[in-house]
Amino acid sequence: MKTLHLGQFIPGDSPVHRLDPRVKILTVLLLSIVILNAGAVESLVVTAFLLAAVALSGLSVDRIAAALRPLAWFFAILFCLHLFFTEGRPIFSSLPTVTYEGLGLGAAVTWQFVALVVSAAVLTMTTAPSELVGGFERLLRPFNRLGVPSHDIAIMVSVALRFVPTLLEEVERMKEAQAARGADFAGGGLIRRLRKMATLVIPLILCTFRRADELALAMEGRGYHRGPRTYLRELKFTRADYAALLAVTAFLAGVEALRFLPL
Amino acid sequence: MIKAEHLIYRYEPKDAPVLEGVSLEIPEGQYVAVIGPNGCGKTTLVKHFNALLVPQQGEVLVDGLDTKDPGAHREIRRRVGMVFQNPDNQIVGMSVEEDVAFGPGNLGLAPAEIRGRVGVALETVGMLRFAKRAPHSLSGGEKRLVAIAGVLAMRPAYVVLDEPTSYLDPAGRERVLNVLWELRQEGISVIHVTHSMDEIVDADRVVVMSGGKIIRDGAPREVFREADVLRAVGLSTPQVTELMGRLRAQGCGVRPDVLSVEEAFREITALLGSGTGGGR
Numbered sequence: 275m276k277t278l279h280l281g282q283f284i285p286g287d288s289p290v291h292r293l294d295p296r297v298k299i300l301t302v303l304l305l306s307i308v309i310l311n312a313g314a315v316e317s318l319v320v321t322a323f324l325l326a327a328v329a330l331s332g333l334s335v336d337r338i339a340a341a342l343r344p345l346a347w348f349f350a351i352l353f354c355l356h357l358f359f360t361e362g363r364p365i366f367s368s369l370p371t372v373t374y375e376g377l378g379l380g381a382a383v384t385w386q387f388v389a390l391v392v393s394a395a396v397l398t399m400t401t402a403p404s405e406l407v408g409g410f411e412r413l414l415r416p417f418n419r420l421g422v423p424s425h426d427i428a429i430m431v432s433v434a435l436r437f438v439p440t441l442l443e444e445v446e447r448m449k450e451a452q453a454a455r456g457a458d459f460a461g462g463g464l465i466r467r468l469r470k471m472a473t474l475v476i477p478l479i480l481c482t483f484r485r486a487d488e489l490a491l492a493m494e495g496r497g498y499h500r501g502p503r504t505y506l507r508e509l510k511f512t513r514a515d516y517a518a519l520l521a522v523t524a525f526l527a528g529v530e531a532l533r534f535l536p537l
Numbered sequence: 538m539i540k541a542e543h544l545i546y547r548y549e550p551k552d553a554p555v556l557e558g559v560s561l562e563i564p565e566g567q568y569v570a571v572i573g574p575n576g577c578g579k580t581t582l583v584k585h586f587n588a589l590l591v592p593q594q595g596e597v598l599v600d601g602l603d604t605k606d607p608g609a610h611r612e613i614r615r616r617v618g619m620v621f622q623n624p625d626n627q628i629v630g631m632s633v634e635e636d637v638a639f640g641p642g643n644l645g646l647a648p649a650e651i652r653g654r655v656g657v658a659l660e661t662v663g664m665l666r667f668a669k670r671a672p673h674s675l676s677g678g679e680k681r682l683v684a685i686a687g688v689l690a691m692r693p694a695y696v697v698l699d700e701p702t703s704y705l706d707p708a709g710r711e712r713v714l715n716v717l718w719e720l721r722q723e724g725i726s727v728i729h730v731t732h733s734m735d736e737i738v739d740a741d742r743v744v745v746m747s748g749g750k751i752i753r754d755g756a757p758r759e760v761f762r763e764a765d766v767l768r769a770v771g772l773s774t775p776q777v778t779e780l781m782g783r784l785r786a787q788g789c790g791v792r793p794d795v796l797s798v799e800e801a802f803r804e805i806t807a808l809l810g811s812g813t814g815g816g817r
């Protein structure tokens with residue numbers, strides 16, 4: 275109905291889709307550590323790993339590109355900052371100076387961010403939001419004893435996600451209502467547009483509070499209580515999940531070990 | 538049985554009470570319609586039935602469980618399901634099936650049991666094929682049905698619905714009413730708060746509220762016979778009953794307690810058949 279937003283779940287039946295969400299979450303966590311520590315050789319290996327994951331997940335390159343596109347400016351600025359402001363041997367001494375070190379560092383840092391975004395995108399595009407929340411809940415459950423209320427966090431997050439589209443619709447309705455009374459959201463300079471947006475924010479906040487109030491009552495009426503509850507789907511590791519987790523962990527540990535080899 | 542006794546409730550301590558001593562008994566399996574003008578306290582009353590509100594004076598017992606005892610709230614809320622007026626603000630799941638699973642999950646049931654109940658509840662309201670859909674993508678009527686399914690999955694003995702047909706088109710209304718009818722067939726008590734007189738002619742019982750009190754309580758036929766009492770508090774009678782009332786006022790000899798089109802048809806044909814409008 276609405277336009278696809280960043281990293282939105284794309285239903286499918288690929289091996290990556292079928293993995294237990296916990297395997298995917300843990301993989302992304304491990305992968306992030308490796309990415310942030312990666313040197314030149316490791317980054318090549320990780321890039322190959324990411325490409326393989328994208329291929330396996332059946333996601334088109336377009337989708338991945340679409341996830342990266344909104345951040346293009348950020349990547350460009352990041353790259354340029356490193357390129358121009360790193361001390362070292364100049365490639366050519368114009369003003370600002372561009373150095374070999376700057377080129378290398380810029381490329382490395384930009385690659386790190388791109389790789390992190392791609393791995394997160396593969397996770398969220400192949401995992402339904404409810405599975406994602408369920409996976410995090412299950413991973414946090416051992417920490418219940420330390421006072422981490424995993425069940426309550428999961429409910430909070432899923433209710434929040436459930437209400438995002440409803441609130442967006444509400445904004446649309448308010449815009450229409452105000453447009454009907456002569457407001458014009460399209461035209462005007464930046465300041466005027468911001469001011470007009472403010473007229474939407476206040477009613478939206480009030481309305482959200484009223485909703486939250488009713489929602490809390492409805493949840494209570496349906497027997498909600500803090501603490502442990504059960505779920506429609508209780509996650510279960512299959513043999514494939516164990517195998518995948520083992521393979522990924524071994525592989526990434528191997529990549530980390532590369533750093534210590536005299537290559 | 539849900540039993541309210543001398544129930545008094547006020548939202549603001551200094552204001553006049555919203556419920557001024559309501560007493561009511563609802564046996565299991567009964568279909569009760571609750572009507573009354575805006576602001577007469579219907580919603581306030583039914584919120585007492587599953588302990589969302591607790592009496593300030595008097596008491597409410599659900600199958601003998603006192604709503605004043607916080608320890609009994611979970612069991613009370615399992616027995617008495619509540620469907621609110623705005624379905625948008627009571628659907629919590631990211632998909633239809635997860636929403637229906639919310640209540641059973643709160644009861645701590647095993648996933649297999651939850652799955653079974655979700656299936657049955659969605660089947661009952663005819664929404665099984667929407668199981669995977671996101672709630673915001675449903676129509677208003679479909680959201681209502683999902684909200685009802687969410688309550689049914691708790692296997693309640695009583696289902697309270699606060700204006701379940703408001704904002705629905707005739708087809709959506711019909712679907713909701715059919716579901717309520719089915720619940721009644723299954724022996725579940727339905728407590729149906731409404732403003733539509735035409736919806737409740739088949740109820741076992743009609744409770745009429747005004748100004749925080751119950752002013753009439755009886756079978757629909759008895760209640761609608763007293764059209765002037767209803768009119769005095771700003772309510773109407775079903776349209777056919779209204780029509781018969783007008784005919785009587787014209788001196789036609791028709792029954793005063795006609796509730797359905799079928800009955801009205803019989804009365805009127807009898808009248809025409811007898812040749813005159815001069816009364817019997």
Ligand SMILES: Nc1ncnc2c1ncn2[C@@H]1O[C@H](COP(=O)(O)OP(=O)(O)OP(=O)(O)O)[C@@H](O)[C@H]1O
Nearest residue numbers: 548549555573574575576577578579580581582732
């Ligand atoms: N949360 C509240 N705080 C203060 N007053 C309230 C609150 N909720 C309801 N009231 C007041 O209590 C009275 C009864 O309200 P209630 O919602 O029970 O009426 P109702 O019969 O359900 O009306 P309607 O047909 O409009 O739904 C009204 O005068 C209302 O203004």
Ligand SMILES: [Mg+2]
Nearest residue numbers: 579580581699
């Ligand atoms: Mg009400």
